[in-house]
Amino acid sequence: MIKNYLITSFRNLRRNWNFTVINITGLTLGLACCLLIFFTVRYELSFDRQHKEVERVFRIVQHNKADGDKGYNAGMPLPALAAIKSDYPEVKDLIACTYAMRETLVTIGEGASRKKFSEPFYSVSFIAPEYFKLFTYTWLKGSPATSLKNPGTVVLSETQAKKYFGDADPMGKTIRVSNHRDFLVTGLIKDPLPTTSFPFNTMLSFSSLKDYGSFTNWDDWVSTYGGGQMYIRLPESLSKERMEQNLAIMSKKYRAPKDAAELELVLQPVDDIHFDNRTPNYAGRTISKGMIWAMVLIGVFILVTACVNFINLATAQALRRAREVGVRKVLGSTRGQLLRQYFSETGILTIVSVVFALILAQIALPSVAEILNIQSKGIVFVADPIILVFLLVLAIVTTVLSGAYPALVVSGYQPILALKGKMRTTGSGQSNLRRGLIVLQFTISQVVLLGTLIAYSQMKFFRTMDLGFEKDAIVSMHIPGQGPGQLETLYAKLKSEPGIKDMSFSAFTPMSRSNWQTGFKFENDAEMLDFEVVMRPADTAYVKTYGLQLIAGRMYLPADTMREFVINEAFVKKLGFKKPEEVIGKRMAIGGSGVKLPIVGVVKNFNTYSLHREIIPCVLTTDRGNYRTLGIKLAAGSSPALIEKVEKAWTASFPDFLFKYSFLDETLNSFYEKEEKLFDLFKILSAIAIFIGCLGLYGVVAFMAESRTKEMGIRKAIGATAFNIFSLFSVDFVKLVLVALIIASPIAWYFMNEWQQDFTYKVNISWWLYVAAGIFAIVIALITVSFQSIKAALVNPVKALRSE
Template sequence: MLISYFKTAIRALKRNWSYSVINVLGLTLGLACCVVLFVAVRYELSFDRHHRHADRIYRMLGVSKSSPETPNTGITFPALAALRNDFPELKHQLTMVSRVRRAVVSVGGTAATEKKRFQEPDGVITFAEPEYFNLFDYEWKKGSPQSLTNPNTVVLSERMARKYFGNTDPMGKTIRIDNQMDFVVTGIVQAPPATSSFPFDVFLTHASVVAFGNTSPIDDWKSSYGGAQIYLLLPPSLTLARMESQLVSFVKKYHSPEDAKKFKYALQPLTDIHFATNTTNFARRSVSIEMIWAMALIGIFILVTACINFVNLATAQAIRRAREVGVRKVLGSTRSQLLRQFLGETSVLTSIAVMLALLVAELAWPYVGDLLNIPTGAVSLFSPVILVFLAGLGVLTTVLAGFYPALILSGYQPILALKGKMKTTRSAHYFTLRRGLIIGQFAVSQFLLIGTIIAYYQMDYFRSADLGFSRDAILTVKLPGNEPGQLENLRAKLAGLPSVQSLSFSMTTPSSAFNWSTGFRFENQEKDPDYGVVMRPADTSYIRTYGLKLLAGRNYLPADTIRELIVNETFVKRLGFQNPEQIIGKKMKVAGEDIEKQIVGVVKDFNVFSLRDQVEPSVLTTQRGNYTTLGMKLAGQEGGVKGISQLLKEVETAWQSTFPEFVFSYEFLDETLANFYQGEERSYALFRLLAVIALFIGCLGLYGVVSFMAESRTKEIGIRKSLGATTAHIFGLFSIDFVKLVGMAMVISSPLGWYVMKQWLSKFAYRIEIEWWMFVLSGAIAIGIAILTVSYQSIRAALVNPVKSLKTE
């Protein structure tokens, strides 16, 4: 019986091969999108879940009680010992991780020429305690957590051991960090998985963190470094609410009464860190949970549009197959047998689509994985979970796409079917159904299109917005040191290059992901304000190099320490001054200084963070000890790429002669700033791709329906042409109904698109306004594509000789 069903299904599909191809293509794209998005969603949701106690591990946050509250991942250094003293039950379930931002790892002999040097980016090297491994699960290949007990020891991951030492045994060998301190290898662990917010491969002993200088002073309760974070594992007997309530008294005990009023500690679950876009993590990769569910919903919507295609085409062919159903029923077929027959046809199509979808997903995954910043080797589309998901998706698709058409076809009355009267009794119903389904398809497509258009203009705003400083033609280079004479030597060598207009040494560029926030006290006030300032230590060339605009006063004088101050407009306004000139000559204490410093200038506001955040009160001043960045404003570069390459070689030569023990690396400022919005860029690119796919699937169904209409209305078209109808009239006859349907879809999708994108834009302090023409543009694009889809078949039908049309049965 099953073989008979299968053979009959194959014959039916061959007989209507054009519709079968359209159905398979639509289902293939829908299923492929579902698979790819399922893989992406599953990958994101698996972050940090590989730790056994993931549900009881928390990160401690320092939260400013401002409005809105501002969380900070950095915890003051003395808090670690104080927590262990006050919470003895957490003594071995509590640890501090202190990340090393960027470092050069030197391996090999003593002679400079014999050493191998590796420039390691953020998130590779950290200081850690043995207790770190009580919280987080690592497979030890050699050594044990106690390997990190003694000073100047290091534990490597397997991949870093191979990178540094090849196939030789690394145990007992030495690596040097930043040409500053040696560490002996005492352990090897398995590398963390890609789905970890702790991508560390080099664990330096925490016993050396103070000597290395990678944290705030050991007894300073005010200063914190965002890379020094505390994690704890709560025992089952200690609830989150109880722990946080006890931290209130902890703050009062160790912080000043003034600080305790505006500061608190909070605990962030480990499993939430990857999804928290208002805080950073060591992997420097966050995805909002809303984005994840949006991907899941879009995958479902696209699959539904593909199923709608199937239903549309199946119901369009229902009238043609009415006589077939009548003959089968006269010959004894029951409704259940016919139902199984038509579901069998759908299952054949779906099976073909499932196999093709897996192939398409495999081919598309490298592109999509790169788009979503997912390592290609981190997932396998042929894993059992994915294959089971795809099989279940195939069954679900068969039911969604095939059940209704099969139910309708199997329900025909044989007498009416054989007399050909189904056309009059069922046409209105089918037409109404198809209209509703087409509206649903294009509503989904236009929703994605509206989101893509709005996201495009927001991303364009990010690229072109006035940040208050120049971002073009500025080269930045990290400085590994600023010992006496080093910066002066480097300046002398670079200033003579004809392509360098000006250069500056500073802690960071004007906008940076790494910021120093501190308190201040203005004009002998009794207490610090309830907000802080962002510090920008820099030399006297900073304003000229980055194109900052001085609104009042003058530039500060050269100095190696904090001598004079320049503030921004926002700082002036927060203090209640109406005119920048009014603050010139005023004094304040800042950055823990005991002596007041004079304000000598005011600069126009510039964005110290990304455009997600408002401009903060900022202070520029000299402080040589914090100069870690070299910025160079370049003149118009002749010679194109070749000229830039030559300039970079000259800069590297000068830099290398100053810092021979380190590895040269550079960035262009505009590219660095663009990295602030990588997450948004990826979201925009993904939704743009999905919008195109959804439109394409919708147009496939539209093409199939129009093809069937043109075929079923052949005689009508012949009669109309005989009575004088033009090709344009026939084209309009086919097009007008579909244009109305797309217009109705626009009415449905526009309010939803407006609401969703309004919520998305609300995350940014600086954003575009959603305007009416964006919705009109979306509708125009959808209508234009629909007309193009309809035009081929409708014009082809209109051009047929009416004599031939009238002879057609």
Template sequence: MIKNYLATTLRNLSRNKTYATLNILGLALGITCSMLIFLVVKFELSFDTFHSKKDQLYRINTHVQFQGETGRLPNVPFPFIEALRNDLPEFKQATVTNYVSGGLVSINREGQAPARFQEENGITYIEPQFFDLFDYTWLEGNPQTSLKDPRSVVLTESQAMKYFNETSPIGKTLRLNNTYDLKVTGILKDFPANTDFPFNVLISHTTLKEVYSEETRNNWGNLNYTTQGFVVLPEGTNLKGLETKLSAFTRKYMDEEGAKSRSYVLQPLRTIHFDELYGNYNNRIVARQTIWALSLVGAFLLITACINFVNLATAQAVKRAKEIGVRKVLGSSRRQLFWQFIYETAFITTIALVVSIVLTQAALPALRELLGLEIYFTPLEEPVVIAFIIGLLVLVSILSGFYPAMILSGFNPIQALKSKFATQRTGSLSFRRGLVVLQFCISQVLIIGTLVVTSQMDYFQNKSLGFTKDAVLTVPLPGAQNLNFETMRSELKANPGVEEVSFSNLSISSAANQRTFFTFAKKGGAVESFVTSLKFGDEHFLEMHQVKLLAGRNFIKSDTIREFVVNEAMLRQLGIKSPEEAIGQYINLYDRIKAPIVGVVSDFHVTSLRENIDAVLMASSNRSYRTANIKLNATQMKEGITHVEQVWTKKYPEHVFSYQFLDQTIANFYREEQKTSALFRIFSGIAIFIGCLGLFGLISFITAQKTKEVGIRKVLGASATNITLLFFKEFAFLVVIAFLIAAPIAYYVMNSWLENFEYQVEVGVGVFIIAVGISLVIAACTVGYQSVKAALANPIKSLRNE
């Protein structure tokens, strides 16, 4: 029986090559998109799930109350974990990590100049206990002893090859930041890509005794982002009870006021990858809403492909009517015909699945580059991928094949042989129109989403940030304490490729943001405390970035803080009504530096547009400068960068030169949004294409049903244009209905997405007009071929009775 089904299917497909190609192509595209999205979702959901104690691992986050606001931090004080292990038996299995991220690694090679590597990330200080909590594979060394002694270091396999170009560098030495010699005591297998612990160079935690002073190591007030604490707790633990106990535990080591302001939250390891509140060492957060939204898009694309199949299959009903009639006369039951069509659908789906596997493999390199994720398609190694493929095959076969099989197997044999059967017997036209409406509804939601995301990206690029960002180079300054800034500035400006130079603690806008508290006495009021962003820059800093001065003057050159310049947001925070009123008023910083406000500048963005403009306190203090900001001549940028590198290398011969353009730093704030925008464009394009295939199927069906009607209209004088417009009006109506459904859905979804940004575009009427316009043009192009073909057909042939 199955052999007969297969032969019939192959015969039918060979006779209807266009139908077969459109069906296979539509299904293949839908399955490919679903498979790619599945691989992305699977990867994101797998972060740090390979640890055997994953369900018992928690990070200890700290909440700090200040001025009625709660600061939520993913870190703990430096001495916290050691004291915790000693004082509370419930937390015996605990460890601390200090992820410093970057640093300069130097390797002395015999007979050669030292090899230097400026690492941007991967450097961390950890305890041996880390490996009691987390699972990693040791190739050489011992997890209990390799990181026990100071100045010992464990490398991952690829990092060891990078530094030493040999398989076993045990006993070799590397130098960190031209300061500490570290002995290699172990080799780890590379950490998986799906981890939020991007460690490559793991230094013994006891080494920090040489890095930090005893005062810093015993400071319970300092909360440094690099210091994070992790603990293993038994399943079913009362987390709220332990969090209360942690707050009480803190009172032993802090004064009453400091301890009262602290509370702790135990966060499950499995949530760290998705939590925007606390972040992670990777500095890459994927919200669960994004995961589910992406999954929904994959489901929609698969549904669109199945709808396309239904429309194309039922459009073929007229052509297959006599075949069904003959089969029924010869004794085939409806049940046999039903399964014939189901097997036919499964066969087409199988072909489409094979094509989609090839397309998936071909598309993965581009997807990896676009998203920056280590995603691979290895079904033979992953049972879950095989299960997903089998599930797709069954699901698509049922969704695509059930309705056509019910319709086709239900034909009356007499009427089918005479080609006299009512429209409803070839499937409800209203139902198929409803399917097309659903397809275009999905397409228009994606189109509107694409337009909104693209508009928001353009807004990011074009919105004035309150300063000049073009052609500004930011260069880190290692060991700036002993640098003569004026000499270096003169040397850098000696080349015509360099227009201006200033020095600061951070670039004017960066992901890092130094915040601190200060006190201020309002007129007629008590002294109050406030929190602010703090920026140190030289006397050229504001002028080079073209920050507008509203009142007063710029700060003068100074080795220490002597005066302040503030922005408009600071005035609003302090309750000062005008820039002129602020001049001469005093701010007390750190409870030890009291200095006047000498200038007020217009607001500018120190971080991304997700956040509101912060109050900013600016001062000159060359002891704090760690960054050179260099304005290049746009016509001589290459020469300017070469000159900057030469001057920098002369000052720092034992370091590795690196730089970044300020506009690229700002663009990096929105990397994830840029990826979202690209995905929207790709998937909306595919959804539109699949929708066009479904529309083609429906117009094919309708033109077949209205053959005689078209003939009569032509005989009565209707022109080809009139008949073409007749078909187009019907489909334009479907597009408009789809738009009326899609518009409120898209408006709600995109407004929810835009709420992530403090500064955002308006979802105006224009977006919806463009979306429906695009849909109408696409529908016109798709309907055009078949409607024109029907309009130009010979009416004599159309009206002839068989």
């Protein structure tokens, strides 16, 4: 019996090969998308789940209640570590501070054999032994309890050790960090999993941090560094709520009353760090759970679109198969047997599609992984049992979704009516169903298309918005250290180059991922005000180099330490002054300093953070000890060889370090990498959804053209033109696309408006986007319909009238 079902199914599929190809193509694309989305969702949800009892491990985060959801800061003041250990001994061995470094130079060996490695942000970090009581690592050599106990020790990941020392045993060897201090290798661990928010591969002993001389203040409860974070494991006897109450008590004990009232300390679950867009993490990668479920929804939509194709084509072919059903029923077939017959056909299509989808998904995986920033090297879908189980479930669901309705409809035909050929597919419930399903397909397609257009508008807005400073033709590079006269020597070597227009030494570029926020005291206030300022230490050429606009007062005078301040408009407004001139001459003290210095100028607002955040109060001042960036403004038409000259001068000034540079506009574009990748994903998904929808539309029109051949012949015989016949096929489908646009527009607006909530600066969703989406969908539908309608219109009416 099963053999008979299969033979008959193959025969029917071969006979209607064109519809079979359409169905397989649509299902293959739909299943491949579902498979890749399942893999992506599974990957994202597995972040930081590898640690034992991770549900009891938390990151201590500062929350400025005045700033709401924008006021979360992952950085913690360093004195809090000793305070928590002292005041709450039950957790003193369960709390650890991780002080991750910015881009760091690591040197191996001496003399001619010396090798230099530039390690990226946060891959090198100072770590205390307590860290390994919170997080799970596989140790190959050394001990979590002792390897980082002593100053001057380091633990390397397996890949990092191989990079530094090749196949040699790294234990007992030394590395030099930033040409500042040697560290002895005392431990070796397996590489962190890709799904981690802690991508440390070079772990330095935390006890070395003070001696190392990082920019830290062990007595400052105000200033924070984003790379200095604190983590705590709570014993079972201590609840999250109770510990947060303890932190509030500690804050009141050590902080100024205003700071303690404004800045609350909250515990953020470690397994939630990856999904919280309010705070960054060391991996530099977050994704909201809302976005994950949106991906799941899109995957479901695309699969439904593919299944709709099958239903549409199957019901369209119902008339052709009516006599077959009548004969089978007359010969004794039961409805159950007919159901099994049609489900076997659907099953064969699904199985073939699953195989093709598996191949297509494996081929597409590297490209998709690159777009979504997923590490996919070495992943083979057929070797993953969870993937195979998912595919099996997906195949069953697809078979049921695609085959249930057509099988029930066709198997329910009355044999007498079927044999007399009195079954109809037009003007009936089946016809209305097909129209409804086409509307559903194009609704899904246009929701994704509108999302793509809105994402494009937002990204264009980011690229063209006035940031308050110049970003084009500016090259920035890291300054690794400052010996006596080094900055002046480098400046002297570069200032004579004709291609260099301006240059400035500073701590940061105007907009930067690295930021220094601190409190301040204004005028005669004895306590700090209830908001922080972002610092931009820089020399006097900073304003000219980056094109900032001085709107009141003057630029501060040259100095090596803080002597005078220039502030931005946002700071003036926050202080309550109406005009920038009113603040000139006022005095303030920054951070823990008790010395109040004058404000001598005001600059026009410029963005210091990405466009996810609003412009906040900013202070420019001289502070040579914090200059870590050289910005060079290139003249128009500068030769590429100029960079080589800059490198030569830089290398002569810092021979022990590696030269690296970046163009400021490219760096700023990278701030929106997540949004750019989302836009790329939208483009791909919208193209697939539209393509699958057009496949189904093409199939339905093809069947309609075939079933109405005689009608077309009569119309042509009485004078209908090819355009008349094209219009006959097209008008109904254009109406359906317009209905789909009306349904899709509010859905797309809602979801994209929610997505835009992550941005302080966002583009308005204009009406023309909906018009553009509608026109595009109509054009695509007309092109799809035209293939078959024009073919039908050009058929010789004599041949058409002879057809049965």
